[in-house]
Amino acid sequence: MSEQAVTATQQDTTSAFAMTGVDVAFGGIKALTGVSLDVAPRQVLGVIGPNGAGKTTLFNVACGFVQPDAGTLHWQGRELTGLRPHQLAGLGIGRTLQGLGLFDRMSVLENVMVGADRHARSGFLSALLALPRSGTEERALRERALAVLSELGIADHAARLPTSLPYPVRKRVALARALVSEPDLLLLDEPASGLSNDEMDELGALIRGLAGRMSVMLVEHHMDLVMSVCDDIVVLDFGRVIARGGPEEVRRDPAVLAAYLGDEVGHHEDAPADGPADGPAATAGHPGHNDPVGG
Amino acid sequence: MPALPARLSRVSESTLLRHLVLALAGMVVIVLVLESTSAFRNGQLTAMAYLGIAAGGLTVLTGLNGQLSLGHGAFMAIGAYTTALFLQDTEPALPVVGVLVVATLVTLLVGAVVGVAAARLHGPYLAGATLALAVAVPGIAVYFTDTLGGEQGLNVLLPEIPDWFADAVFFLTANDMTTTRYVAYIGWIALVLTFVLLANLSRSRVGRTWRAVRDDEVAAEIAGINLARARVLAFVVSTACAGLAGGVMALAVRITAPSGFMLTLSLTLLTAVVLGGLGSLLGALIGAALLTFLPQVATGFGADLGLSDVQSAELAPLAYGLVMMLVILLAPAGIVGSVRGWWARRGTSA
Numbered sequence: 001m002s003e004q005a006v007t008a009t010q011q012d013t014t015s016a017f018a019m020t021g022v023d024v025a026f027g028g029i030k031a032l033t034g035v036s037l038d039v040a041p042r043q044v045l046g047v048i049g050p051n052g053a054g055k056t057t058l059f060n061v062a063c064g065f066v067q068p069d070a071g072t073l074h075w076q077g078r079e080l081t082g083l084r085p086h087q088l089a090g091l092g093i094g095r096t097l098q099g100l101g102l103f104d105r106m107s108v109l110e111n112v113m114v115g116a117d118r119h120a121r122s123g124f125l126s127a128l129l130a131l132p133r134s135g136t137e138e139r140a141l142r143e144r145a146l147a148v149l150s151e152l153g154i155a156d157h158a159a160r161l162p163t164s165l166p167y168p169v170r171k172r173v174a175l176a177r178a179l180v181s182e183p184d185l186l187l188l189d190e191p192a193s194g195l196s197n198d199e200m201d202e203l204g205a206l207i208r209g210l211a212g213r214m215s216v217m218l219v220e221h222h223m224d225l226v227m228s229v230c231d232d233i234v235v236l237d238f239g240r241v242i243a244r245g246g247p248e249e250v251r252r253d254p255a256v257l258a259a260y261l262g263d264e265v266g267h268h269e270d271a272p273a274d275g276p277a278d279g280p281a282a283t284a285g286h287p288g289h290n291d292p293v294g295g
Numbered sequence: 296m297p298a299l300p301a302r303l304s305r306v307s308e309s310t311l312l313r314h315l316v317l318a319l320a321g322m323v324v325i326v327l328v329l330e331s332t333s334a335f336r337n338g339q340l341t342a343m344a345y346l347g348i349a350a351g352g353l354t355v356l357t358g359l360n361g362q363l364s365l366g367h368g369a370f371m372a373i374g375a376y377t378t379a380l381f382l383q384d385t386e387p388a389l390p391v392v393g394v395l396v397v398a399t400l401v402t403l404l405v406g407a408v409v410g411v412a413a414a415r416l417h418g419p420y421l422a423g424a425t426l427a428l429a430v431a432v433p434g435i436a437v438y439f440t441d442t443l444g445g446e447q448g449l450n451v452l453l454p455e456i457p458d459w460f461a462d463a464v465f466f467l468t469a470n471d472m473t474t475t476r477y478v479a480y481i482g483w484i485a486l487v488l489t490f491v492l493l494a495n496l497s498r499s500r501v502g503r504t505w506r507a508v509r510d511d512e513v514a515a516e517i518a519g520i521n522l523a524r525a526r527v528l529a530f531v532v533s534t535a536c537a538g539l540a541g542g543v544m545a546l547a548v549r550i551t552a553p554s555g556f557m558l559t560l561s562l563t564l565l566t567a568v569v570l571g572g573l574g575s576l577l578g579a580l581i582g583a584a585l586l587t588f589l590p591q592v593a594t595g596f597g598a599d600l601g602l603s604d605v606q607s608a609e610l611a612p613l614a615y616g617l618v619m620m621l622v623i624l625l626a627p628a629g630i631v632g633s634v635r636g637w638w639a640r641r642g643t644s645a
Contacts, residue, residue, distance in 0.1 A: 089519030101514030118519040127499035130311035
């Protein structure tokens with residue numbers, strides 16, 4: 001794990017994470033075209049756009065699941081090319097999944113301990129022989145995992161299996177697993193889906209709190225949340241960046257309005273999983289036009 | 296003594312200590328059982344030991360890491376032939392323990408090569424590839440008849456029982472050592488060592504990583520786990536167990552021939568693992584015991600009922616099939632898995 005020699009935070013660089021001119025095509029379909037963006041240290045960057053605009057593909061590029069056809073990625077002054085997701089995780093890029101992706105046959109505590117794995121140093125031999133070193137480290141990982149569970153208010157569920165817990169709690173377990181690795185960049189893929197209004201307010205406060213410790217990139221449909229927690233917002237449409245700026249700026253941007261226009265009519269029945277929080281409050285309207293781009 | 300509970304809880308907290316205490320208790324039981332049973336039973340217990348070692352490795356691979364291998368019999372063959380090749384002389388180049396270590400290492404190396412390929416295969420494809428291995432490997436012995444003895448196989452010459460070992464057992468039990476009992480001791484010591492190491496692994500970060508990969512590989516990768524490395528490691532560990540099991544089997548059977556390593560052996564191992572409960576070492580041991588003793592119990596039962604020899608012999612596969620069906624219908628998590636589930640439910644409802 002030599003890649004971990006990279007120092008954790010470099011506040012003086014202007015961007016922690018940068019994408020330049022990224023193209024991704026699946027077969028003949030262009031999912032991303034010339035996408036450039038950067039995330040400053042301790043900044044919350046929102047990525048919004050209609051369904052299929054390429055948001056998830058963008059995340060998949062950022063965390064290594066999709067290799068771009070063109071363009072470069074930089075992370076803390078270092079170019080990232082051809083690295084696998086587990087290597088990026090080792091470099092401090094954490095992520096939550098749109099689906100929960102919890103380990104269903106492992107306890108909540110174990111789920112979170114897996115997330116802390118990048119901080120473990122003891123090797124196969126000390127595990128095989130159960131050397132004291134391995135035991136000490138296990139205790140440290142357990143403490144760390146319990147601390148994050150307490151921080152998110154779900155320490156009581158540590159011994160339970162995820163499948164026995166309500167959805168919002170499982171959502172927090174997934175978040176805890178990402179947080180316990182103490183990433184420098186956290187990619188949150190629709191963290192608010194399935195949450196009630198109150199839970200979403202808590203989530204907003206939580207994300208703001210995280211910004212003191214790490215950079216956050218957020219893909220989210222709930223405009224209220226995006227507008228209230230993001231320092232900066234990037235708007236994607238048909239795989240291109242059509243706008244970038246602060247929440248107010250983006251809200252008034254004619255290109256953004258154009259991209260979302262027409263959706264107002266049909267937004268009421270989109271993505272029922274998004275729960276009751278959607279609706280009139282969603283400032284920019286719910287994204288929903290069917291473009292051909294797979295996201 | 297108020298300190299006792301605290302000290303006990305410290306024991307239960309230290310993985311190594313707990314496993315060593317269990318191992319020691321197990322050894323005591325093993326000595327008692329081996330010394331108080333006949334040579335015939337000793338032989339059966341050796342068979343249970345080598346099946347248990349291989350099943351223990353397989354349950355780690357299949358139960359903890361989710362990789363299905365239908366070819367572990369082939370890895371047992373590699374361990375057995377390696378052992379046989381070293382024991383062609385009354386004056387072998389290595390002591391028995393050394394031979395078993397070499398057999399384990401040779402199998403481990405072959406397992407690493409196969410494992411690297413296997414890490415790219417999933418589910419039925421991996422099962423298919425390992426199935427091919429189970430079918431092909433016994434054929435190698437026929438192809439290289441000069442070195443590997445062809446269909447007749449290789450005889451295994453057991454070196455003399457070391458005096459210190461015979462003396463130590465005599466000192467403990469006042470019984471003279473027989474060859475059968477000596478091999479049974481080797482088998483069971485190998486089993487206890489293997490299980491301690493496997494239990495250490497499954498309780499550790501390594502085991503957690505394996506289970507994470509089994510449950511959700513995308514999430515595991517995002518958490519920083521190198522999927523290929525985790526899979527190859529699990530595969531190599533389990534093939535090393537199969538190699539050791541094959542070595543013990545060669546010592547017990549005294550002959551290593553292709554007919555001993557047909558596909559049925561691989562399927563038998565898988566059966567033991569499923570019966571006992573996937574991922575459980577105790578389950579692997581129970582499965583091995585069932586497979587070793589059930590046929591004989593069934594045959595004896597038939598004889599008691601006054602059936603002819605042929606008829607009672609046919610009871611064995613019947614009993615085997617019935618147990619398999621009952622376990623799958625009534626206890627799909629295997630024997631140990633179901634007992635644990637029942638215990639957990641009892642605990643929450645009380």
